[in-house]
Amino acid sequence: MLDNLRLGYSGTKEGMEQLLADAEKLSGQKYDITNLSDIIQAIHVIQTELGITGTTGEEALHTIEGSVKTLKAGWSDFLSGLANPDADMKKLVKKLKTGIDAVLDNITPAINQLSKSIPEALLAFDELKLV
Numbered sequence: 001m002l003d004n005l006r007l008g009y010s011g012t013k014e015g016m017e018q019l020l021a022d023a024e025k026l027s028g029q030k031y032d033i034t035n036l037s038d039i040i041q042a043i044h045v046i047q048t049e050l051g052i053t054g055t056t057g058e059e060a061l062h063t064i065e066g067s068v069k070t071l072k073a074g075w076s077d078f079l080s081g082l083a084n085p086d087a088d089m090k091k092l093v094k095k096l097k098t099g100i101d102a103v104l105d106n107i108t109p110a111i112n113q114l115s116k117s118i119p120e121a122l123l124a125f126d127e128l129k130l131v
Contacts, residue, residue, distance in 0.1 A: 008050075009046075013033075016033060016039070017033060019042055019043065019046060020033055020038070020039070020042050022046060023041075023042035023043075023045040023046055024042075026045050026046075026049055027045045029041070029045075061098070061102045062102075062106065063106060064103075064106045064107055064110060066102075067099065067102035067103045067105070067106045068103055070098065070099040070102055070103075071096075071099030071100060071102065071103050072099070073099070074092075074095040074096040074097075074098065075096060075099070077092050077095060077096075078092045078093065078095070078096045
């Protein structure tokens with residue numbers, strides 16, 4: 001798991017112990033290797049130190065699936081905010097717009113490619129007498 005996060009720690013018990021020790025030095029908080037919440041907090045401390053906190057979400061904006069999920073979350077939060085008198089509607093609308101923009105940025109090239117590929121595929125089927 002740690003290798004997938006690219007934190008520079010091995011995926012062994014010793015690697016986790018080193019991560020927790022390094023996080024403790026950075027945050028001053030004691031982390032318990034048997035406590036999942038402590039492990040998650042320690043990973044977050046290290047990610048923040050490395051400047052990679054939030055990169056997964058940012059990367060997701062550049063895929064169709066990730067951008068659709070971002071849009072879905074933005075829409076859900078927006079709808080919830082409509083019923084909440086304390087909601088920051090400007091922030092919720094901005095999040096919704098981010099999702100819409102990401103979907104459009106990712107789906108437009110796919111649609112353009114489909115418009116080229118489908119006619120070519122149909123011609124290939126026709127040439128092989130499969131249609």
